[in-house]
Amino acid sequence: MSELAPFPSSEYERRVDRTRERMREAGLDALWVTDPANMNYLTGYESWSFYVHQGVLVTHDHDPVWVGREMDAKSAEATTYLDDDHVRSYTDDYVQSPHDKHPMDYVADVVADVGYDDRSLGVEMDAYYYTARAHQRLTDQLPAADVSDATLLVNWVRLHKSDAEIEYMRDAAALAETGMQAAVDTIGEGVRESDAAAAIYGGLIGGTDEFGGQYPAIVPLMPSGDYTGTPHLSWSDREFAAGDPVIVELAGCRHRYHCPMARTLSVGEPSDEMADVAEVVRIGLQDALDAVEPGVTAEEVEGVWSESIAQHGVEKDSRLGYATGVGYPPDWGEHTVSLRPGDDTVLEEGMTFHMIPGIWYDEFGVEISETFRVTGDGAETLADFDRDLFVV
Structure with missing residues (x-):
């Protein structure tokens, strides 16, 4: 067991067993896992190597097998609970090869070695780093396998x-909290957006006296001025000007586990309209959090938020939140439950969500968010940071 793995081997074995249960329900004999967050979740694997093809092969009668680039095999040995016999690697001439070689050729050989080349195999067809070419190559190399989307x-x-x-x-x-405090302390008239971003990163990664942070799956988002109605802008080197609204969305990251948070600032006194919208968002956020408990559905929680803001003549078309946890670029969301109309998933104790009630107009936007876990009787917000509209 690696000293770098954040959990004991029993925790990973439990996760693999639960995955196998779902594989049986889906009629799958094997599963090829390529989402870096899923690889990390099942084995502890942690390395900035997801830009090349890699994955974990899960079967019912073998321990999982990590497969990746030869120079990354040591990372697998260092960070996973797997023994060295379950770390397989391809040579570097498979990487972006000008010849007719592809890492999926090697993966297909591994699948055959463990006796699953003529069985049912699930793949993550919508995972960010599992490409169309990789899928075609893998299926071509495993003509007797029944390959399906999982x-x-x-x-x-x-x-x-x-x-x-x-x-x-x-x-x-x-x-x-440390990163957001850095934002509040740094942003101001005449300060460059890039300098504020540097301060935020310092807080997120420098961390606390007890522990430091890792790079988050999404860079700090910081739309400002006329562009706060565009929620996914990052930063430039422009200087903040008097009257600028600024939205800061970030996440702390510890052993790849995320806690996202968004707050809104105003460089100088905000307009009355912006202050009013911020109050609507704050009230709606708390109303929605108060509605959380085991047994309610995701859409019911969103319905409370929609009813709350509708009392003030406000509407929001996008989802209210989503499940979150382990994450790698480009996203810290889990891609499962969303707090929105039509999602009838029943909330259960131990689920975690980022609730991000944002209201965006052409002139300005307001975001005030919380990451929470579902407890036995409600919602526990994980961070403790004022929900004020900060005037800086």
């Missing part, structure tokens, strides 16, 4: 967090 199979296993996972998310919450 994109979210592991993601749904991840939905329920153990107590140990929650502790890392609480650590991530402390990092989010």
